[in-house]
Amino acid sequence: MLILGISAYYHDSAAALIRDGDILAAAQEERFTRKKHDPDFPANAIRFCLSEAGARASEIDRVVFYEKPFLKFERLIETYLAFAPRGFASFRKAMPLWIGEKLFQRDLLLRSLKEIDAGLADKAKLRFSEHHLSHAASAYYPSPFADAAVLTMDGVGEWATTSAAVGRGKDLTILREIHFPHSLGLLYSAFTYYTGFKVNSGEYKVMGLAPYGEPKYAQLIFDRLIDVKPDGSFRLDQDYFNYATGLTMTNARFDELFGGPPRRASDPLDQRHMDLAASVQAVTEEVVLRMTRALATESGASRNLCLAGGVALNCVANGKILRDGRFDEIFVQPAAGDAGGALGAALAAYYDEAPEGAAKSLLRPDAMKGSYLGPSYAQADVEARLRAVGAVFSVVDEESHLVEKTAAALAAGQAVGWHQGRMEFGPRALGNRSILGDPRSPTMQKALNLKVKYRESFRPFAPSVLREDVADWFELDVDSPYMLIVAPVKAERRRVMTQEEQALFGIDKLNVPRSDIPAVTHVDYSARVQTVHRETNPLYHALISRFKALTGCPVLVNTSFNVRGEPIVNTPEDAFRCFMGSEIEFLAVGRCVLHKDQQNEALKLDYKNAFELD
Structure with a gap:
């Protein structure tokens, strides 16, 4: 059974495609439109999913929307009635939109699907999941567990803001909920x-x-x-x-x-x-x-x-x-927000209709495939795209040479743009659309924030660490492939602070090196850890391994490949523009290697003020 899941019309619109429970593709619309948190119908993401799977629209068995618009409309009406006459101004503002669009969302969805392909716009194929069931399904079904407790917490879905569930086999049962406005x-x-x-x-x-x-x-x-x-x-x-x-x-x-x-x-x-x-x-x-x-x-x-x-x-x-x-x-869905609802809606529909003997995936570490579910670009395509935008690059003949050059640049203290393989699904860059740096540098955190990301100086960066070495550097010895668990840096890796340094407060603490890896150690000695696994990302694993061989450190600074207010880069052209609009010094796209000092000065961009604060 081939099922397309869709989330749209609030924020972080996305599409996901599964076949018999296997996740084939998933992506957020923002990565294609370059509009951060794009809420619009995910036409580009849907087209990508179909193309990636080599599927025709007529072959799709179900199209599932991630929530139920009528229940959401009910909540809007009942809320305004409960609080009336308070809030009449916002009620008057919201109602034309809801009546003209949201209340007739089935028709809107069918029209939008028809614009992509008439084969998708079949009323008999269209289903609606519940918002929190979509979230719960997105976490439970890709997890490696045969049974699990499931907790979903967000702003609000239709009515639910928090739900507790239990998953056993292919069955997922909501136990209780907390409802709006309590959130x-x-x-x-x-x-x-x-x-x-x-x-x-x-x-x-x-x-x-x-x-x-x-x-x-x-x-x-x-x-x-x-x-x-x-x-x-x-x-x-x-x-x-x-x-x-x-x-x-x-x-x-x-x-x-x-x-x-x-x-x-x-x-x-x-x-x-x-x-x-x-x-x-x-x-x-x-x-x-x-x-x-x-x-x-x-x-x-x-x-x-x-x-x-x-x-x-x-x-x-x-x-x-x-x-x-x-x-x-613990398994945390990497696209835990509304984007992941698209995937959860598809999975919930599949397991609801799956035959009794159908088995839930028990893959280790999970069935998300590292969350590398977005577009990738063949080497010849990368080269053609970079030439078209005026990039100056060399091509290495082996991935091992790419790893060697990139690790050397990192060890020399350069900020590196890294664009490889399939784009990540969810808000985190996990080693395929990343900006990388040397975590040992006491100035790297501030430099990346102010000169590359153009964002607030207090913002911490995450470490990517080889899974086999994580317990030597952090108080953590479980998988954390999606950068969604914070753990303390090991005591023996910390630096003892002087009395004067301990007396500092607020952002004055920022410039004090606190460990052997200061660029990824927050002011409370914590770090948002990503464990890197050879099985899910062999190239990124090889890069960190080579960096370790050069420096003795199995950790890299990893932040998303974008500047403040911009979505994570998708295409090679996106990567080149971000490279030319920031102070990234070295860029690797596929097997293409680019140095900033070799580029055409006329192609430099002012990215510092190109995007509004996020």
Whole structure:
């Protein structure tokens, strides 16, 4: 059975294609349109999926949308009725869109599918999954577990904001839900908004900012904003929020409680903002731990946990869950947000219709194939594309030579663009569309932020480490292939700080080397670890292995190949433009090697101001 899954019309639209449960292709629309978090119908992603699988539209058995629009419309109406007359302005603004588009989404989907190919626009093929079931399925079915507890947390789907489920074999059963307006994701987004970052894209900045602060407001949040039960269930006091009916996340009562209006994006960050970030992070971790502990008891004998939904991208909380010890193994869907809903919708539909004897995948480390599910480019195509944009390059005849040249550039302290194989599905670059650097350099973190990524200087970078060496460098000895678990750097790799350094606070801590790998060690000695496996990415594994042979260090700095506000690069041309618009010094695309000092000066771009803050 060939099934196409689609997510669209909110943020991070995507498409995924599976055959009899096997994941063939998946990609976000933003990578093709170059519009970050693109919410539009994923026409380009669908065309890619069909092409990658060599499938005709007429061969698709099911097209599955990741949520149920009528239930979402019901929630909108009931919410405004419950809060009336508050929020009439936003109600009046939203209703024409909902009535004209969302309420008739089946027709809109069929029209959009027909524009791609009439063979897709068959009413009999079209199905609608539920939002949280799509998330849960995206985590459970690709996991290597025969049974697992499944926790899904996000802003909101139709009604659900949090759901607990149990997977056994091919069956996935939702046990309980928490409904809108009570949402852990929206609580975190409220503080994202209040600290001056964009909702639905800036939450990871709050997570990165948190270690610079102290959780001074955590008890205030527990006392006034959220009532949490021992099992992690909770309710939010809506007197402090505006998201249910208004056009902002918080209101004047929230401002009064926390000592002032929301920070404007252009305003400097101060210690108060860092303390607010630390506080909402601490509250989130406590709520999530209560949930997972209760779920561990409720799910019986299973010692496995699957996570999905936007809150599952909070890798600090994921690390706390792992170290809490209630579960032996954790699998986090790498595309945990709405993009992954496309994949989950397809998988949920397949296993719902699969015959009784159909078996769930138990592949190790998982069935996501490293999340390398996007487009790739043949060597001849790469060369033609680079010539067309005026790139100057040489071609190495063997991958081993490519590895040697790139490892030497990294060991020499250069920032390296690395464009290889199939593009990653999800928000993280995992070694195929990455900017790489030497983690031993005390200046690499700041240089990459300010001169390459053009983003806030406090933002941490992740280490890619050989799976076989991870326990020697980090307090972690499990697979973390998707950069979604934070772990402390090993004590013996840390640097003891002086009294003067310990007295520093806030972003002043940033420039103090804290370990043997300072470029990937956050101010609290933590790191967002990616374990690199020979089986899923042999070329990237070989590169890190060669870097280790040269330096003794089996770790590289790995950040996504893009600048602030830009989606991760897709094509060789995207890679070249980003190379020419930043201070990346060395670029490898396939077996093509490019040096910045050999390029045509006239092709340089001003990427620093090309994209708005994300």
